[in-house]
Each structure stands twice: as C-alpha cells, then as structure tokens.
Amino acid sequence: MRTLRAREELNVIRVLIVEDAPLLRSGLVSLLSGVPDIALVTAIERGGRxxxxxRQFEPDVMLIDIDSVNGDVFELVQKVRAELTNSAAILMAERCRPGDLRRAAEAGAAGFVLKDTSPDELxxxxxxxxxxxxxxxxDLVFAELAAAESPLTPRELEVLRLAGQGASAEEIAADLVLTTGTVRNHLSRINRKIGARNRIHxxxxAESAGWL
Incomplete structure (x- = not known):
C-alpha cells in the first residue's frame, strides 16, 4: 500500500471517478485530465466495482456519484475507507436527501458536492x-438545515412508521381505519416528497433524518 509520504513525493493527486451517466462522466474526465496536479487513474460506471x-489503483480521492451505486452508498464508502484509509471520498448528488450529509460524515466521506457545482469549485x-x-x-448545508423539519404530514408519518415495523398496506389500513388504496396513495406521496425509490428506501x- 502506498504511504502518504510516497504520494507527496509523487506530487500528484490520483483520482478515481464513479459516474454512470456517459455525458457527465466524459465531462469529468475532460475536466480533471486538464488539471496539472491531478492524475485520473480511471472512471467507472457502477459503484459495484x-x-x-x-484496491487496484489506491486513489487519493474517489469522486462518487451516489446515484451510480446500487444499494447503500454510505455503507460502501465506509467499507472502502476502512480498507483504504488514505483514499478520501467526495460524494456527488443531484440533490441532497434528508440525512445525507450526516450519513456521509458518519461513513467517513471528506466531501459532498452537487452536480451543478462549478468546475473550478469541484x-x-x-x-x-x-x-x-x-x-x-x-447549498447542501442550507438544504440540510431546511430539511431538518419533516416534510411529511402526521398521517404520512403514521403510515411510514407502521410500514417500518413491517406492516403491509392492508395491515396499515386496518390499524388506521383507512382503505388500502388510501394507504398506497400515502406511500406513493411519501416517496415523491422525500425522493425515495421505494418503501424501504x-x-x-426517514430514520436517518430522525423523523421516525
């Protein structure tokens, strides 16, 4: 494993990119390839690799689009950082979801940027x-502060809390004296409000943000 001293002697920052959008990946490669102090070691499409x-390249910095990772990106970052302690991680996102900054910090990420960050700032x-x-x-800090309050209604929180306990839509409906269709509508609305992919997400x- 390369030491920090060896990296300093190389006087170049080795960067690995994880980005599944071809246009954005190409733009990042073009941008970083033109920076004298940066050496782009590779750009991959999916976080699964x-x-x-x-391990192969031992980059100084990993620039990771959180949407390019199937599963929990924060767990992945924590796992990689535990093994490669000299490899720092910068996460990149279209927008910040509630609790993302806290989870990124807990995972050991050193940076978090939005996709509309200027080239110079990146x-x-x-x-x-x-x-x-x-x-x-x-902008992420302000977004996180603004999201500290739950955007969900008390009823939506009730539905999500029961779902978190493993209750089915039918069981939630019976418990809250609602129709199954109404429960499903609540769950769909919850997903839209907080940018979730599905009920589990x-x-x-919600748990990460402290709403449940």
Whole structure:
C-alpha cells in the first residue's frame, strides 16, 4: 500500500471517478485530465466495482456519484475507507436527501458536492480533500438545515412508521381505519416528497433524518 509520504513525493493527486451517466462522466474526465496536479487513474460506471478498482489503483480521492451505486452508498464508502484509509471520498448528488450529509460524515466521506457545482469549485474540492481538508457545498448545508423539519404530514408519518415495523398496506389500513388504496396513495406521496425509490428506501431516509 502506498504511504502518504510516497504520494507527496509523487506530487500528484490520483483520482478515481464513479459516474454512470456517459455525458457527465466524459465531462469529468475532460475536466480533471486538464488539471496539472491531478492524475485520473480511471472512471467507472457502477459503484459495484468500486472496492475492486479502488484496491487496484489506491486513489487519493474517489469522486462518487451516489446515484451510480446500487444499494447503500454510505455503507460502501465506509467499507472502502476502512480498507483504504488514505483514499478520501467526495460524494456527488443531484440533490441532497434528508440525512445525507450526516450519513456521509458518519461513513467517513471528506466531501459532498452537487452536480451543478462549478468546475473550478469541484477542482478546489478535490485539491482540498487531498490535503486532508473537508469540503461541503454551501447549498447542501442550507438544504440540510431546511430539511431538518419533516416534510411529511402526521398521517404520512403514521403510515411510514407502521410500514417500518413491517406492516403491509392492508395491515396499515386496518390499524388506521383507512382503505388500502388510501394507504398506497400515502406511500406513493411519501416517496415523491422525500425522493425515495421505494418503501424501504423511504423508511431508511426517514430514520436517518430522525423523523421516525
């Protein structure tokens, strides 16, 4: 494993990109390839290969689009960081979901940026993180503070709480004296409000944000 001293002697920051959108991946490759202090080691499409590729290249910085990872990106980052302690992680997202910043910090990520971050700011984030600094997009901080209050109604929280206990839509309907269709509508609305992919994802988001 390369040491920090060896990396300093190389005087170049080795970056690994995880991005499944071809246009964005191409843009990131083009951007970083033009920065003298940065050496792009590889760009992969899916986070499922991150562990293997990170072991192979031992990058200084991993730039990871959270939507390019199937499953829990924070668990993946924590796992990779536990093995490659000298590899810092910057997460990138279209928008910040409730609890994302806290979970990113708990996973050991050193940075979190939005996809509309300017090229100069992204480069600054990579350079700073490689020096051991932390970088969080200011808009993300404000978004996280604004999301501290649950956007869900009391009834939606009741439905989600019961779903989190393993209750089916039919069981939730019986418990809350609602129709099954109404419960399903509540669950669909919850997913839309907090950007969840499905019921399990919605429960995870709500628990991470402290709403349940």
């Amino acid at each position: 991150l562990e293997l590729v990170a 480069v600054s984030a990579i350079l700073g993180v490689a020096r051991g600094e932390r970088f969080i997009d200011a 919605a429960i995870r988001i």
